[in-house]
Amino acid sequence: MKGIIDLGRQDMPPSRRGILGAGLLSVALTDPNWPDVMGRMETVRQGRVQRIGMPDVDMVIAMTERVSELDDQFGGRHARPMAAAFLVNTVAPYLRADGSEPVRKAMMSAASDLCYLTGYMAVDEGLHGLAQQYYLKALQLAGASEDHLTYCTTLRGMSVQAVDLGHGRAAVRLADAAAAASPQAGPRMRAFLTGQQAHAYAQVGNRNEALRYLRDAEAAMEKAESRERAFGSYDPSSLQYHTSQVRFELGDAHGAVEAMQESDRLRHDVYRRTRVKERAVLAERQLSIGHLEAACATWHMALDDYPLIQSGRADQRVQNMFKLIRPHLGNHAARDLYERARTVTPATLMTSEQRITP
Template identity: 75%
Template sequence: MEPSRRGVLGAGLFSVALTIPGWPDVIGRAEAAQSGRLSRIGMSEVDMVVAMTERVSDLDDQFGGRHARPMAASFMVNTVAAYLRADAPTPVRQAMLSAASDLLYLTGYMAVDEGLHGLAQRYYIKALELAGAAEDHLTYCTTLRGMSVQAVDLGHGTKAMQLADAAAAASPQAGPRMRAFLAGQQAHAAAQTGDRVSAMRFIREAETAMDRAESRSAPFGSYDPSSLNYHISQVRYGLGDVSGAVESMQQSDRLRFGVYRRARVRHRATLAERQLELGHLEAACATWNQALDDYPMVQSGRADDRVRAMFGLLRPHVKNPTARDLYNRARGIAPSALAG
């Protein structure tokens, strides 16, 4: 699955871009309104798309995809569509394709967060096509990995493994942090399929790569020790080590940067579920309460799923005062539909 222009641009340079969900009608309006149409772009427009993608990503981390995705979609249809149609020198054209691909990947990721999985897959496929056209290995591999994350979260372990392997194969010269990023997902997918040997091999590979990456630098906003510990937790859980999974998830929570509010809600709720699985009701309630502290500020379908699961898991324990207090608190915070 090597990114290549071949096959991507057969019907014209930007034909793939014009099939993005919601774009064709916008393109038509742009063609009808010739006055004021941007006819040529430079690197300043590319820089603006990159900066906007970074800002939307920050909002997604803090507030969830339900808030941020409409902003990204609007930006694509109202601004990036015109940029992709404009004339540009070849280096600028390539850079704009790459920037648009990254924005599409992010929009697909946010659609996953909303539970809009079919839409997410369409965004992901177009992100792959534009990344191939731009010869952008980083976004190509990141998108394949994102598709693997979606598959593993939906319980499709075999497909998740195929996508994770494809992402790794398409990035043979990845640096240590990227290698950890890819190997961690391979480990998670392998564990879901029950392949203990591969899961342990990939998680050791991720740990080794992370050690190398951390010795060089620890850039904010990339795959970091918190993310690695999350994957270690998922591998342990997938292989039947619930106690070890709890320990690693707790370590992930301790290491997580504060701005990642959406992840904090989801992962703390997952941690609570596993604590309860061990029979630690009081500890689980304490962790769920921490998740609820942030939950009202997050608009996320995946966070909603974890709160819905919490209600179901707590219901048999409502005679316990701690569980009952948590249940009642959650009913005052969460949408009533989640309580069942």
């Protein structure tokens, strides 16, 4: 799988390849099985792997889950170098090794999921071209392994990237393709897919389709929640986020604020990076409807977590905050927010004007 090797090395400078060991050390303490995982990875590095089995697949899956947790807590800029190193040093040799057909397909599926996650983290950094390369590799591996779940998830991720960049028509095509590729999806997966379709259609101004897909997502979520509550997947908070996005795209700023507030209330605490980004979006929308002091309070909550993450999307939202709040510095709440933001924002992200007290 030469493509994965090249992609990983392009993503990760040689000087940063050593980060893998330190990163693994930090997560090894949380799982009693990690000593065995560490041993397997050392074996791969030394070139002794000739044949893989399901324990090797399980190790890749476990590592992907750990990197995903780090991404949620600390942002893509922290976690992506680790994922890229893991692709180069461990997953690529596994994909070249011998194994039974079921094991090889399972390994390709696990590698596909890791490529998707790495692409998602590249989006978080604002490295959109690199993200698309990872997404395309994820699609290739998912197709080869007949992994419909990762295939659909990746297409949906590409739609999310497109809609965030304002490419509504591309977002619609990708969201529709994701839904079409998963005709037998369960209710939670259906909500996951149709919620994104609703957002994409709203961005291109197709009100009827946007609202239809949003209703479909709501019905599917209700069915999913009646069966079981799921942590770490598409949940009512995620659906409220999509509801807010649809309402905003369709011109209902007040409704968008209400839905985003509900999303924030329902969100699990572990998603720190998402919390920062979406609270900043909520504050922007509160300001757009004239609720200056409420917006300042929401931005303060975003700043509580902001120093703990490394995220290009979060950085962009903080830069937006400086621009939006500056015309309101005659207001005491706005002034306090501006001064606090100057103390927690890296100097490299601020303009010379922002570094000077107004």
